[in-house]
Amino acid sequence: MTTPATSTATTEQITPPAVTAGDLVAGTSLWQDAWRRLRKNSMAVASGLFILLVGLACLVGPPLLAATYGYDAQTQDLAYGPQSPSWQHPFGTDFYGRDLLVRVLVGGRVSLSVGLLAALLAATIGTVYGAVASYAGGLVDTLMMRVVDILYALPYMFLVIILVTILGKSLLLLFLALGAVGWLLTARVVRGQVMSLKEQDFVLAARSLGTPGRDIVLRHLIPNTLGPVIVTFTLTVPAMILQEAFLSFLGLGVQPPQPSLGSLINDGANQMLVFWWTLVFPGGVMTLLLFALNFLGDGVRDALDPRMRT
Amino acid sequence: MTRYLLRRLVELVPTALVIIAASFALVRLAPGSPFSSEKEIPPEIRQQLEARYGFDRPLPEQFVRYVGNLLRGDLGLSTKYPQRTVNEIIAAGFPVTLSLAAVALVWSLLVGITAGIIGAVRQNTAWDHAAMTTALVGISVPSFVLGPLLVLVVSLRLHLLPPAGWGDWRHLILPGLTLGTIYAASIARLTRGGMLEVIRSDFIRTARAKGLSERLVIWRHMLRGGLLPVVSYLGPAIASMLTGSVVVEKIFNVPGIGPYFVDAAFNRDYFLVMGIVLLYAFFLLLLNLVVDVLYGLLDPRIDYS
Numbered sequence: 027m028t029t030p031a032t033s034t035a036t037t038e039q040i041t042p043p044a045v046t047a048g049d050l051v052a053g054t055s056l057w058q059d060a061w062r063r064l065r066k067n068s069m070a071v072a073s074g075l076f077i078l079l080v081g082l083a084c085l086v087g088p089p090l091l092a093a094t095y096g097y098d099a100q101t102q103d104l105a106y107g108p109q110s111p112s113w114q115h116p117f118g119t120d121f122y123g124r125d126l127l128v129r130v131l132v133g134g135r136v137s138l139s140v141g142l143l144a145a146l147l148a149a150t151i152g153t154v155y156g157a158v159a160s161y162a163g164g165l166v167d168t169l170m171m172r173v174v175d176i177l178y179a180l181p182y183m184f185l186v187i188i189l190v191t192i193l194g195k196s197l198l199l200l201f202l203a204l205g206a207v208g209w210l211l212t213a214r215v216v217r218g219q220v221m222s223l224k225e226q227d228f229v230l231a232a233r234s235l236g237t238p239g240r241d242i243v244l245r246h247l248i249p250n251t252l253g254p255v256i257v258t259f260t261l262t263v264p265a266m267i268l269q270e271a272f273l274s275f276l277g278l279g280v281q282p283p284q285p286s287l288g289s290l291i292n293d294g295a296n297q298m299l300v301f302w303w304t305l306v307f308p309g310g311v312m313t314l315l316l317f318a319l320n321f322l323g324d325g326v327r328d329a330l331d332p333r334m335r336t
Numbered sequence: 337m338t339r340y341l342l343r344r345l346v347e348l349v350p351t352a353l354v355i356i357a358a359s360f361a362l363v364r365l366a367p368g369s370p371f372s373s374e375k376e377i378p379p380e381i382r383q384q385l386e387a388r389y390g391f392d393r394p395l396p397e398q399f400v401r402y403v404g405n406l407l408r409g410d411l412g413l414s415t416k417y418p419q420r421t422v423n424e425i426i427a428a429g430f431p432v433t434l435s436l437a438a439v440a441l442v443w444s445l446l447v448g449i450t451a452g453i454i455g456a457v458r459q460n461t462a463w464d465h466a467a468m469t470t471a472l473v474g475i476s477v478p479s480f481v482l483g484p485l486l487v488l489v490v491s492l493r494l495h496l497l498p499p500a501g502w503g504d505w506r507h508l509i510l511p512g513l514t515l516g517t518i519y520a521a522s523i524a525r526l527t528r529g530g531m532l533e534v535i536r537s538d539f540i541r542t543a544r545a546k547g548l549s550e551r552l553v554i555w556r557h558m559l560r561g562g563l564l565p566v567v568s569y570l571g572p573a574i575a576s577m578l579t580g581s582v583v584v585e586k587i588f589n590v591p592g593i594g595p596y597f598v599d600a601a602f603n604r605d606y607f608l609v610m611g612i613v614l615l616y617a618f619f620l621l622l623l624n625l626v627v628d629v630l631y632g633l634l635d636p637r638i639d640y641s
Binding site: 305316 | 359583
């Protein structure tokens, strides 16, 4: 059995790069370690549970309320107009007699989905862009990063506003516009990571085996940058949610009668003197959601990169 | 240092050109036109209008002419406000936005650096936890929630400051606080992190060993290290204060440049959109240059030669 054993040993020595990359995604000790650290951070766990709870409430809340009470985000109770919070309407009703709880839940659905999708889009574009730039190196790298520098110099929110006015005010295009402008930070982070990774031995090994450049980027470099990318991603989600609300507050985002947390807060701010609940509930939910997302993001960063702990 | 500055200034030229070209392309290739409105304009009048603004010429020619005018400091005419030039609109609105951002900046630096120092010097005590939790809350409260709440409490219940409008210094305070709080929170975290980086380094030990008072160690040596990340954050922070003031200007009814921009983008007011975007972009470019120079002054290890 000695001769076959050595032969398997040599094949093993040749294959590791591919196996390592796959294992990293599936969860090796680095990820288990991070997961353990994250679970020990009780505030981060609480934040995570809170976000899950809000997400669940946004998903099942509106149909549930429609089934039990028979109203949705558009149903008006004009006989009573705006009502202060009660058992029947825990968040009160708005100026047109619509139940505010349902509207906040539907608005939260918009916020969470736009935030997640835009951050996901930004992370994907940024990762591929950064990895390709630094792997190619030389003139390509310089040119690609100059583009990033120039986009950085343009006022971000103004760019999004221009894109929204070009693309039109729909939910899908809103997240495309946010994602299309929000990938710059990820691109820089990934580029920095790949710069140091591509000089390491396992990349050299993969290259000497004749692995094509595309596979080296996709299977060896990008999986190894996942840590910082996830950290950037978790902190991008609240930023994107904030920007969607910002646009909706300005009347550029989700259009009425569709509610969004931003437009609900705008309505509430206009009526806050008389109907305080129309500002306090959407504003409170938005703030708590952002707080939890930021706390979770901090926790994920501490867990994945203990050196960055502040 | 002078040579470094000169080189950086020369490098700005191609970047500026690319920015002009990119924003020109983005604004002009967008569908729609400044003269499409609900009521149909007769073709003769439309032709007249287009001739007045030079829109009847081919795009490359318009671009060359635009850059030429730009070099002479002429930003062109507004189509939405036909009786005003873009220069006039910016001259009226930008100082207002700028003063708002200045108040926000001073507020965020004062509060942020103080909280950061407390957090770092009293690391892992109740003081530290309180300061950092407050900072996280500050990062999470959006300006469009904080602003109306401040108006509700400070103006309408306590009658301390005017709820909206523009005139004297009292109109600056609430919008400035609203705009600056989120940055104060970020600055607090950065200051604390930066100070903790240097707090155990050799030069701090040397400073203590030679008998400097704790106060001097903190203010002269630790803070210097703590401010490095803050300085590099200032560029993006001021940029986002300037654009973020769109919302604050709306809440407090402040006559800044923000509402003009949103309006202009919707009405395809080409020259006004371009003028404001370019103004901000050049402001940012210069700001980043200033930040880099400041960085060198704070960190003697950086060599510009």
